[in-house]
Amino acid sequence: MPLDSKIPAGELAQKWTNYKSTCKLVNPANKRKLEVIVIGTGLAGASAAASLGEMGYKVKAFCFQDSPRRAHSIAAQGGINAAKNYQNDGDSTYRLFYDTIKGGDYRSREANTYRLAEVSANIIDQCVAQGVPFAREYGGLLSNRSFGGVQVQRTFYAAGQTGQQLLIGAYQALERQVALGNVTMYSRHEMLEIVKIEGKARGIIARNLVTGELERHFGHAVLLCSGGYGNVFYLSTNAMGSNVTAAWKATKLGAYFANPCYTQIHPTCIPVSGDHQSKLTLMSESLRNDGRIWVPKKQGDSRKAREIPEEERDYYLERRYPAFGNLVPRDVASRAAKERCDAGHGVGTSKQAVFLDFEDAIMRYGRTEANKQGIHNADKATIYALGKDVVAEKYGNLFEMYEKITGENPYEVPMRIYPAVHYTMGGLWVDYELQTNIPGLYSLGEANFSDHGANRLGASALMQGLADGYFVIPYTIGNYLANEINVKPISTDHQAFQAAEDIVATRINKLMNIKGTESVESFHKRLGKIMWEKCGMARNAKGLTEAIEEIKALRKEFWSNVRVPGEILEFNPELDKAGRVADFLELGELMCMDALNRNESCGGHFREEYQTNEGEAMRQDEGYSYVAAWEYKGESQYELHKEPLDFEVVHPTQRSYK
Amino acid sequence: MNLTLKVWRQKNAKAKGSFETFKVSDISSEMSFLEMFDVLNEKLINEGKEPIAFDHDCREGICGSCSMYVNGRPHGPWKHTTVCQLHMREYKDGDTITVEPWRANSFPVIKDLVTDRSAFDRIIQAGGYISVNTGNAVDANAIPIEKQKADDSFAAAACIGCGACVAACPNTSGMLFLSAKVSHLALLPQGDPERKKRAADMIHQHDSEGFGSCTNIGACEAECPKGISLENINRMNKEYMGSIFSGSKV
Numbered sequence: 001m002p003l004d005s006k007i008p009a010g011e012l013a014q015k016w017t018n019y020k021s022t023c024k025l026v027n028p029a030n031k032r033k034l035e036v037i038v039i040g041t042g043l044a045g046a047s048a049a050a051s052l053g054e055m056g057y058k059v060k061a062f063c064f065q066d067s068p069r070r071a072h073s074i075a076a077q078g079g080i081n082a083a084k085n086y087q088n089d090g091d092s093t094y095r096l097f098y099d100t101i102k103g104g105d106y107r108s109r110e111a112n113t114y115r116l117a118e119v120s121a122n123i124i125d126q127c128v129a130q131g132v133p134f135a136r137e138y139g140g141l142l143s144n145r146s147f148g149g150v151q152v153q154r155t156f157y158a159a160g161q162t163g164q165q166l167l168i169g170a171y172q173a174l175e176r177q178v179a180l181g182n183v184t185m186y187s188r189h190e191m192l193e194i195v196k197i198e199g200k201a202r203g204i205i206a207r208n209l210v211t212g213e214l215e216r217h218f219g220h221a222v223l224l225c226s227g228g229y230g231n232v233f234y235l236s237t238n239a240m241g242s243n244v245t246a247a248w249k250a251t252k253l254g255a256y257f258a259n260p261c262y263t264q265i266h267p268t269c270i271p272v273s274g275d276h277q278s279k280l281t282l283m284s285e286s287l288r289n290d291g292r293i294w295v296p297k298k299q300g301d302s303r304k305a306r307e308i309p310e311e312e313r314d315y316y317l318e319r320r321y322p323a324f325g326n327l328v329p330r331d332v333a334s335r336a337a338k339e340r341c342d343a344g345h346g347v348g349t350s351k352q353a354v355f356l357d358f359e360d361a362i363m364r365y366g367r368t369e370a371n372k373q374g375i376h377n378a379d380k381a382t383i384y385a386l387g388k389d390v391v392a393e394k395y396g397n398l399f400e401m402y403e404k405i406t407g408e409n410p411y412e413v414p415m416r417i418y419p420a421v422h423y424t425m426g427g428l429w430v431d432y433e434l435q436t437n438i439p440g441l442y443s444l445g446e447a448n449f450s451d452h453g454a455n456r457l458g459a460s461a462l463m464q465g466l467a468d469g470y471f472v473i474p475y476t477i478g479n480y481l482a483n484e485i486n487v488k489p490i491s492t493d494h495q496a497f498q499a500a501e502d503i504v505a506t507r508i509n510k511l512m513n514i515k516g517t518e519s520v521e522s523f524h525k526r527l528g529k530i531m532w533e534k535c536g537m538a539r540n541a542k543g544l545t546e547a548i549e550e551i552k553a554l555r556k557e558f559w560s561n562v563r564v565p566g567e568i569l570e571f572n573p574e575l576d577k578a579g580r581v582a583d584f585l586e587l588g589e590l591m592c593m594d595a596l597n598r599n600e601s602c603g604g605h606f607r608e609e610y611q612t613n614e615g616e617a618m619r620q621d622e623g624y625s626y627v628a629a630w631e632y633k634g635e636s637q638y639e640l641h642k643e644p645l646d647f648e649v650v651h652p653t654q655r656s657y658k
Numbered sequence: 659m660n661l662t663l664k665v666w667r668q669k670n671a672k673a674k675g676s677f678e679t680f681k682v683s684d685i686s687s688e689m690s691f692l693e694m695f696d697v698l699n700e701k702l703i704n705e706g707k708e709p710i711a712f713d714h715d716c717r718e719g720i721c722g723s724c725s726m727y728v729n730g731r732p733h734g735p736w737k738h739t740t741v742c743q744l745h746m747r748e749y750k751d752g753d754t755i756t757v758e759p760w761r762a763n764s765f766p767v768i769k770d771l772v773t774d775r776s777a778f779d780r781i782i783q784a785g786g787y788i789s790v791n792t793g794n795a796v797d798a799n800a801i802p803i804e805k806q807k808a809d810d811s812f813a814a815a816a817c818i819g820c821g822a823c824v825a826a827c828p829n830t831s832g833m834l835f836l837s838a839k840v841s842h843l844a845l846l847p848q849g850d851p852e853r854k855k856r857a858a859d860m861i862h863q864h865d866s867e868g869f870g871s872c873t874n875i876g877a878c879e880a881e882c883p884k885g886i887s888l889e890n891i892n893r894m895n896k897e898y899m900g901s902i903f904s905g906s907k908v
């Protein structure tokens with residue numbers, strides 16, 4: 001099937017306006033007859049379900065947590081971008097669009113990215129109207145901060161809990177629709193199969209995670225808003241339950257999976273401390289506004305940070321990238337940290353860490369504060385105390401979290417940080433309308449591949465999730481459903497539902513009956529290790545080829561030796577996890593195949609064979625300026641479809657942050 | 659370090675539960691409390707036994723999933739800390755630790771340490787929102803909000819919906835949770851038009867879910883991992899009185 005991205009004709013800046021004024025509409029009476037299933041109630045799913053419910057569609061929303069308020073989006077810390085230009089520092093829709101395209105290393109679609117920048121301002125308005133308590137200045141207006149890869153201040157935030165506040169906003173809008181009877185919420189439910197009838201998505205099979213029973217649900221359309229797949233690496237900053245299962249079931253049914261190898265390794269996370277570790281904790285990128293990153297100039301220097309004099313420190317980001325300094329994009333910062341550690345300059349017991357130091361910022365803010373308060377000749381301790389208060393207000397919860405985990409006080413000693421898996425730019429292939437290649441099946445938020453190319457800029461995932469849910473899908477879904485108004489709800493006795501349920505039941509039985517000797521967790525760890533070592537921050541053809549074979553072998557072992565305790569018809573978290581890890585064991589292989597196919601370095605995908613003399617990523621636009629969309633053809637068999645990327649407005653160049 | 663754990667086991671909502679004792683060894687002080695449970699569960703699975711079920715997701719103190727009493731205290735001994743952020747450096751070799759699920763009639767046990775907290779969602783459904791549809795918003799800076807008010811509203815909105823306040827309260831009252839939401843919204847001009855009805859409707863739902871009433875004991879504030887202040891309950895009482903005197907439906 002040829003890939004049709006359905007990008008509207010016309011000037012870039014007019015495309016979305018043109019689309020909205022010409023797309024088909026569904027009248028209110030018909031909306032009530034149309035049912036929409038939403039899988040996931042993170043920012044993307046909750047905003048979509050609430051908006052579609054308000055519009056009059058009959059919505060059923062699903063999440064595997066005990067409440068929609070607990071989706072992984074809740075953990076986002078730093079902020080959300082919008083081209084409001086409230087700071088009057090030269091921001092505009094075009095600049096946000098341009099920064100995002102460049103940040104993504106010219107591997108995303110112009111039209112999608114432009115639309116994202118265009119609706120960004122509406123998101124902030126919507127959230128404020130819902131009561132999201134963003135940070136404000138003394139004059140009562142909204143405050144902004146900077147994020148990596150940009151030179152303006154366009155990030156809106158609520159301390160280090162922006163995701164929480166945005167999700168609570170969307171959750172409340174969702175619960176309001178639940179109360180009004182427009183949305184039915186199914187918490188502690190996991191979607192395990194999609195039902196396709198005559199080529200169109202028509203429903204799902206879900207497992208009630210409390211009773212273990214399988215349920216059938218019909219929908220005229222199905223939206224997958226199920227989040228990213230970073231947990232394929234086992235250790236990541238994602239929540240423990242984040243998984244690829246929903247998107248993977250779609251893939252197995254024929255939906256294309258795009259750019260699976262594009263994963264984001266975030267530069268500032270708390271380093272691994274031992275084998276017991278179950279997850280990694282992010283220290284928000286916003287910290288790079290004020291923190292300075294450095295390592296000792298001397299290799300193997302084991303002095304305490306505060307004992308190393310200024311002239312013996314290497315502020316390597318400021319040295320290598322004077323124009324952006326500590327605020328280079330994530331992929332660049334992560335690779336630079338790895339380079340320093342590999343060269344023997346790492347700090348801490350593991351030597352796999354660099355310093356993120358707030359001393360200068362505390363003193364700088366302290367001096368300003370002393371001046372403001374009219375304290376002249378303040379001594380160092382006073383300045384420090386004043387500065388500490390300012391830093392605490394901006395990042396207090398992050399500093400506390402750091403201290404709880406490491407037992408060290410980051411106001412006094414620099415944080416130790418190291419890159420960790422954080423976000424996945426790849427995901428289900430979708431067209432401009434967010435529809436996959438299966439009619440009626442949509443994907444929103446981190447689950448799709450749409451807007452970030454090969455590297456996502458900070459504070460853009462929250463923006464994309466809410467753009468998709470509040471402002472894009474309410475229009476684009478109408479364009480499809482307008483043709484469905486005569487389709488009566490299909491009975492779940494239909495044989496397609498029966499067949500889908502059988503597939504799920506068979507698979508669950510198979511997992512339970514292996515009765516092997518090794519836990520699900522142990523297989524997950526082993527997969528994560530392969531992925532991190534061979535498909536992580538740096539990749540090469542040899543490693544990837546080996547990884548593919550290792551994953552195949554591991555998958556075989558899993559299906560013959562995994563031990564899933566408990567029973568099917570009960571609350572059984574080990575069984576839930578077993579299904580998810582089984583899917584990761586397939587996805588991991590495809591990620592390595594994609595990384596092996598892409599003979600270039602771009603954004604988060606760094607192939608060691610393709611780098612400049614200075615160690616920067618080297619794209620190969622001639623051969624690889626395309627979206628790689630993979631079609632499942634049977635075990636370990638995938639067919640590659642290429643969607644060429646045409647740049648009409650920006651001109652891809654080698655990214656430079658120097 | 660080596661530890662003894664006494665953990666509540668309960669097969670399902672209907673079963674009668676009881677404590678079971680486990681030994682765990684080689685626990686390092688760098689582990690989180692839940693990672694210690696991971697170690698125990700791995701051991702149980704290897705021994706062919708059933709692992710202990712507990713709710714958790716973010717493990718960063720923000721999603722509100724984790725929920726257990728540790729030696730009788732909701733979320734354990736650390737102030738302003740969820741149990742997923744509690745670390746084992748708190749304990750020493752030979753300690754015995756008792757772990758139980760939330761105890762409250764409105765939070766029935768599902769299995770072991772997992773409870774059903776959907777009553778909290780229903781309280782929000784009763785009015786914990788601002789009634790604005792997508793696409794109807796004015797420019798975000800059109801309504802300036804005094805910084806102090808915005809900060810207070812944010813402090814109340816920081817509630818993670820974990821239920822520790824209910825678990826801590828001898829009356830199993832959910833008033834701290836409820837009042838945090840009422841305050842978050844009532845402090846903002848956007849939330850003003852619905853404030854009276856909101857408070858009354860949410861309290862009504864709270865009571866009909868079987869949560870107890872507030873008698874100003876303050877255990878909730880002491881155990882709340884997010885430092886939600888009792889001030890919110892005072893503020894809410896004012897809202898509620900306002901709703902009675904203005905004649906809104908209760």
Ligand SMILES: Cc1cc2nc3c(=O)[nH]c(=O)nc-3n(C[C@H](O)[C@H](O)[C@H](O)COP(=O)(O)OP(=O)(O)OC[C@H]3O[C@@H](n4cnc5c(N)ncnc54)[C@H](O)[C@@H]3O)c2cc1C
Binds near residue numbers: 446461
């Ligand atoms: C620690 C951290 C900090 C971050 N900080 C920022 C930031 O400051 N700014 C920013 O822009 N981005 C940030 N991000 C990224 C951002 O948070 C995520 O990309 C975004 O929240 C994803 O939202 P989502 O709605 O797509 O998915 P999620 O929030 O992951 O939601 C997924 C939903 O799908 C449900 N689900 C999944 N599978 C199934 C299934 N099979 N059946 C039923 N339900 C299912 C889940 O229950 C959940 O409700 C951060 C990410 C992390 C990890």
Ligand code: SF4
Binds near residue numbers: 816818819824881884
């Ligand atoms: S008020 Fe505190 S204890 Fe109660 S639910 Fe909210 S965060 Fe948890």
Ligand code: FES
Binds near residue numbers: 718741
């Ligand atoms: S697991 Fe999310 S708050 Fe503890």
